Amino acid sequence: xxxxxxxxxxxxxxxxxxxxxxxxxxxxxxxxxxxxxxxxxxxxxxxxxxxxxxxxxxxxxxxxxxxxxxxxxxxxxxxxxxxxxxxxxxxxxxxxxxxxxxxxxxxxxxxxxxxxxxxxxxxxxxxxxxxxxxxxxxxxx
Numbered sequence: 556x557x558x559x560x561x562x563x564x565x566x567x568x569x570x571x572x573x574x575x576x577x578x579x580x581x582x583x584x585x586x587x588x589x590x591x592x593x594x595x596x597x598x599x600x601x602x603x604x605x606x607x608x609x610x611x612x613x614x615x616x617x618x619x620x621x622x623x624x625x626x627x628x629x630x631x632x633x634x635x636x637x638x639x640x641x642x643x644x645x646x647x648x649x650x651x652x653x654x655x656x657x658x659x660x661x662x663x664x665x666x667x668x669x670x671x672x673x674x675x676x677x678x679x680x681x682x683x684x685x686x687x688x689x690x691x692x693x694x695x696x
Contacts, residue, residue: 594628597689603645604696605671607655607663615660618625620668621692624676626683639678644675663693 600622607615624641626634648671656664669688676685 577605578657590687595625595686596628596631597623597625598631598638598642599623600638600661602641605645605649605663607660608650609654609655609660610653613660617696618623618654618663619694619696620663620674621626621665623689624672625687625689626655626680626684627686630680631686634680634684641672641675641679645672661695665693668693 602618603620603622607618607621609615609664624634649668652667652671653669654664654671656662669690673685673687676688
């Protein structure tokens with residue numbers, strides 16, 4: 556066989572063998588269910604002003620965060636109505652949490668703030684209501 560025809564023949568043979576093995580695996584394992592589908596909604600909290608506290612407890616500045624909470628779709632109105640309770644719970648925790656990072660302390664620690672919001676959420680909404688916290692924006696204030 557000529558070398559120019561060998562490469563396309565190997566390519567076709569590889570595709571045929573790969574497709575055949577994928578088809579056989581799907582036939583043996585059967586259809587896989589993804590489980591129950593859960594509808595989620597993202598509820599915005601609005602602007603959250605938080606102090607940037609250094610490790611030693613000194614105030615470095617302030618920052619504002621834009622946050623969205625992932626909650627069950629049928630509980631979105633409940634969460635929106637109780638949003639002031641979440642903001643209060645966040646305020647009670649941020650002065651104790653070192654949120655400042657960087658050499659001058661003016662960069663917010665996003666992961667630490669996400670942990671603060673997740674720890675404040677059960678106090679405001681109940682256990683397991685907030686599934687995920689998405690921080691969409693952080694600005695110095």
